[in-house]
Amino acid sequence: MTGRVMVTVPYISTWSEETTERPHRVMDFLGRVAYHDERPSDRDEHGVLWNRITHQPGQGEPQLGKVHSLRQREVMTGLRCQVCAGPADRNQDGVLWLLHDDRGGPDHWPGWPNDMAAVHPPLCLPCARRSVRMCPHLTNTYVAVRVKHHPIVGVYGALYDPRNPHRPLTDAIVAYHHHEIRWTIASQLVRTLHGCHLTNLDDEMGPHRPG
Numbered sequence: 001m002t003g004r005v006m007v008t009v010p011y012i013s014t015w016s017e018e019t020t021e022r023p024h025r026v027m028d029f030l031g032r033v034a035y036h037d038e039r040p041s042d043r044d045e046h047g048v049l050w051n052r053i054t055h056q057p058g059q060g061e062p063q064l065g066k067v068h069s070l071r072q073r074e075v076m077t078g079l080r081c082q083v084c085a086g087p088a089d090r091n092q093d094g095v096l097w098l099l100h101d102d103r104g105g106p107d108h109w110p111g112w113p114n115d116m117a118a119v120h121p122p123l124c125l126p127c128a129r130r131s132v133r134m135c136p137h138l139t140n141t142y143v144a145v146r147v148k149h150h151p152i153v154g155v156y157g158a159l160y161d162p163r164n165p166h167r168p169l170t171d172a173i174v175a176y177h178h179h180e181i182r183w184t185i186a187s188q189l190v191r192t193l194h195g196c197h198l199t200n201l202d203d204e205m206g207p208h209r210p211g
Helices: 069-078 125-134 179-183 201-205
Strands: 013-015 025-027 033-035 062-067 094-100 116-118 142-149 152-161 164-175 184-199
Touching: 025 164, 062 069, 069 184, 094 116, 094 125, 094 184, 125 201, 152 179, 164 179, 164 184, 179 184, 184 201
Parallel strands: none
Antiparallel strands: 013 062, 025 033, 094 142, 116 184, 142 184, 152 164, 152 184
């Protein structure tokens, strides 16, 4: 008899029964990309349009590489763990994030990861430990970072040509204060990371804490 491997599905993952809607897009009287049947819930408190996706967690098969936009926005706003949706870990050095280790790569800069734009929400310590053990994308390629300041600055999403709202130009991170935010359909919330301090998960967990 073969043992069954239990897979932890992150809270922000999309399930196969959850579908992204594709409403007809238009330009509204304010010069913004809009849905022809727009609802108040389609925009956030900054007036940014978000993509529509059904909410059926646990239905079907987990799509581990696909982020559910509204659950990502929920936990990123509340600084909650992207895996279990509980409070992200916080200590005197800041909130805990796991980042791809870009030190020495083409995207590295002095002081990295200070000033980095992040779309991945933070984590609690137990979920961080499980993630680096179970996720092949993190094996030997991650750093754990404590972040003291982490303001919400914008969104990641599809940027449209204001002359043609039917086909996106590109996917991009767009700041709330930038004029292109009017032509963006958001799929993830973005925070920037400041006051960063690299840390060690094993040292933080200690010998008596579960993980």
